[in-house]
Amino acid sequence: MSGVGVPAVRMRRAEPTSLARQVRQACARTALLGLALAAGGVSPASAAVLTGSTLELQVALLPVLTVEQSPDPAPVSTVGGATIQLGGGTFATATVVFPTPSYLPTGVPFISGFTVTMTNGPGTLAPGGGLAGGFGGAAPLQGTAFINILQLFSLDIPLSVVGGPGTAMAGTGVIVITVTGGEWTTGQAVVTGVTQATDAGGFVNTISATGSDQRVNGMGSITLIAPLRVVTNAAGVLGGFATLSLQLIPEPATGLLIGVGALGMAAIGRARRGER
Secondary structure (H helix, E strand, C coil): CCCCCCCCCCCCCCCCCHHHHHHHHHHHHHHHHHHHHHCCCCCCEEEEEECCCEEEEEECCCCCEEEEECCCCEEEEEECCCEEEECCCCECCEEEEECCCEECCCCCEEEEEEEEEEEECCEEEECCCCHHHCCEECCCEEEEEEEEECCCEEEEEECCCCECCEEEEEECCCCEEEEEECEEECCEEEEEEEEEECCCCCEEEEEEEECEECCECCEEEEEEEEEEEEEECCCCEEEEEEEEEEEEEECHHHHHHHHHHHHHHHHHHHHHHHHC
């Protein structure tokens, strides 16, 4: 008796319904649109959000002046994921009166009053634009340092040379102060030829400070340093640094677009699994 042949059975995936195809196509278009817009393909310039940032100024052993960002958060423009276009007044104008006088060896207070009014000016920070070839550029401070000397003379020293190359001078005919500043940099900023006292009671002739850039794809933290040199005919040569600490995060709209793209891709995966 001959055997009975059993026809081969082939399993074939069912064709997706018209509705399923439409859902999948809509999800694909949504995902591609969201990811394309988030990638910034329309323009090389994109907006970020600046948050938790500070601006600091310190000269010699005087207390550090810290100015907080205001408003927080605040929009900031970036180009190509690297260049930062910083707007003026990103940091609230602050006025600080330093209470501690600076005494001469004779016991006479050399600086008996020191008031600083400060904010930031606009500027462009870019790769290779700072000192020593680091990331940075010119973004001068705005404001003045009002100093009372020997309880006899008062000087108004402009801070516009700090964060931008230049020299400013103020004097009374008896006391003359010259301030020289440099641009912002993430590299090393060095001030030489100073005659500056230290906390340990000694003196130094060279001081330095170094910034950093920890951003990834243009977002993250970056610290920039701007040197300044103060020459006086009564207290020698003093050094100092301004420090700009920025924290950049994507603006909420960009994060939303990325989320839309991710949700669209996830929906495509679910639709395909449902067709099996």
